[in-house]
Amino acid sequence: xxxxxxxxxxxxxxxxxxxxxxxxxxxxxxxxxxxxxxxxxxxxxxxxxxxxxxxxxxxxxxxxxxxxxxxxxxxxxxxxxxxxxxxxxxxxxxxxxxxxxxxxxxxxxxxxxxxxxxxxxxxxxxxxxxxxxxxxxxxxxxxxxxxxxxxxxxxxxxxxxxxxxxxxxxxxxxxxxxxxxxxxxxxxxxxxxxxxxxxxxxxxxxxxxxxxxxxxxxxxxxxxxxxxxxxxxxxxxxxxxxxxxxxxxxxxxxxxxxxxxx
Numbered sequence: 001x002x003x004x005x006x007x008x009x010x011x012x013x014x015x016x017x018x019x020x021x022x023x024x025x026x027x028x029x030x031x032x033x034x035x036x037x038x039x040x041x042x043x044x045x046x047x048x049x050x051x052x053x054x055x056x057x058x059x060x061x062x063x064x065x066x067x068x069x070x071x072x073x074x075x076x077x078x079x080x081x082x083x084x085x086x087x088x089x090x091x092x093x094x095x096x097x098x099x100x101x102x103x104x105x106x107x108x109x110x111x112x113x114x115x116x117x118x119x120x121x122x123x124x125x126x127x128x129x130x131x132x133x134x135x136x137x138x139x140x141x142x143x144x145x146x147x148x149x150x151x152x153x154x155x156x157x158x159x160x161x162x163x164x165x166x167x168x169x170x171x172x173x174x175x176x177x178x179x180x181x182x183x184x185x186x187x188x189x190x191x192x193x194x195x196x197x198x199x200x201x202x203x204x205x206x207x208x209x210x211x212x213x214x215x216x217x218x219x220x221x222x223x224x225x226x227x228x229x230x231x232x233x234x235x236x237x238x239x240x241x242x243x244x245x246x247x248x249x250x251x252x253x254x255x256x257x258x259x260x261x262x
Contacts, residue, residue: 004026004027004030005026005090005126006022006023006026006088006090006125006126006127006128006129006145007022007086007087007088007090007091007126007127007128007129007130007131008020008021008022008026008035008059008088008129009021009022009069009129009131009139009142010061010066010067010068010069011068011069011071011165011166011169012068012166012169012170012173013066013067013068014173016062016063017060017061017062018060018061018062018063018066018068019048019058019059019060019061019169019172019173020035020045020058020059020060020061021056021057021058021059021129021142021165021168021169022056022057022058022059022129023055023056023057023128023129023144023145024050024051024052024054024055024056024057024144025055025128025144025145026057026128026129027047027050027057027059028050028057030047032044033045033046033047033059035059035061036088036089036090037066037089038088038089038093040089043061043062043063044061045059045060045061046059046060047059047060048060048172048173048176049171049172049173049175049176049177050172050177051168051171051172051177051178053111053114053178053180054111054114054144054160054164054165054168054178055111055144055145055160056142056144056160056165056168056169056172057172058168058169058172058173060173069131069139070137070138070139071138071139071162071163071165071166072134072136072138072139072140072162073162073163074104074161074162074163076134076136076138076140077100077104077117077134077140077141077161077162078100079100079101079102079103080099080100081099081100081134081135081140082097082098082099082134082135083097083098083099083100083119083121083132083133083134083140084096084097084132084133085097085098085119085121085123085127085130085131085132085133085143085157086130086131086133087126087127087130088129088130090126091124091126091127091130094124094126094127096121096122096123096127097121098119098120098121098122098157099119099120099121100117100118100119100120100140101117101118101119101120101156102117102118102156103117104116104117104161105117105238106238106239106241106242107158111158114160114164114242114245115161115164115242116158116159116160116161117141117159117161118156118157118158118159119132119143119156119157119159120155120156121143121155121156121157122155122157123143123145123155123157125145127143128143128144128145129142129143129144129145130142130143132157132159138162139162139165140159140161140162141159141160141161141162141164141165142159142160142162142165143157143158143159143160144158144160179248179249180245180246180247180249181244181245181246181247181248181249181251181253182213182214182244182245182249183213183214183215183244183253184209184210184212184213184214184215184216185206185207185208185209185210185213185215185220186206186207186208186209186210187204187205187206187207187226187237187240187241188204188205188207188237189204189205189236189237190203190204190205190225198225198258200225200227200258201233202227202233202234202235202236203225203226203227203233203234203258204225204226204234204236204237204240205223205224205225205226206220206221206222206223206224206225206226207222208222209221209222218255220255220257221259223259224257224258224259225257225258225259226240226255226256226257227256227257227258228254228255228256229243229244229253229254229255229256230253230254231254
């Protein structure tokens with residue numbers, strides 16, 4: 001087997017245990033993992049858990065001399081902020097600079113249901129997993145390595161925000177996985193003409209209900225239009241997916257439905 005190399009970040013400390021966030025792809029199927037520190041030391045690590053949805057895996061390292069990064073608060077990150085991406089020892093500590101390009105929004109494809117933002121910064125493969133740091137030395141997020149092209153063809157790094165990163169690592173350290181809510185429906189957006197006909201200004205349509213799912217047990221039917229979730233208007237399908245995924249399993253949710261004009 002060929003070894004894989006990348007960058008990670010110490011996110012949390014519990015006694016002599018340190019929890020390091022790295023790209024999930026970096027350690028998937030790994031038989032042994034070693035963490036190289038910026039001071040030149042190498043320590044063995046255990047994969048505590050992985051979350052393919054966010055692209056993050058959590059490594060557990062036992063070392064009393066480590067310190068966790070300082071994470072930025074969500075409101076501290078604004079479009080146009082300068083950020084530095086800092087690579088690990090295998091990237092020779094490379095540093096590259098860019099700006100925050102987009103506000104937090106729900107991701108696409110494998111990141112569907114997870115809030116992310118984009119930064120106008122090019123990251124080589126060995127810098128996947130690099131923390132993005134603001135000019136105050138706070139980590140605003142981590143780039144697991146999923147990039148896409150902007151409108152002008154420039155590379156935009158997809159960044160997992162610091163608070164989501166912290167929550168993901170905490171769940172992986174505790175349970176080895178991230179538990180998300182599941183309703184059990186296939187949904188589709190409504191076009192403006194349909195909403196005008198239904199006399200609503202927001203909502204999504206239920207296309208299919210999975211047998212035996214919470215949605216089926218709750219009486220939701222195909223063709224229903226969901227207009228509210230827990231008293232709040234459903235803006236679009238992506239926002240609805242994200243809100244449901246953020247619920248802890250076992251949570252009761254209250255939906256307002258439009259069915260047959262009622």
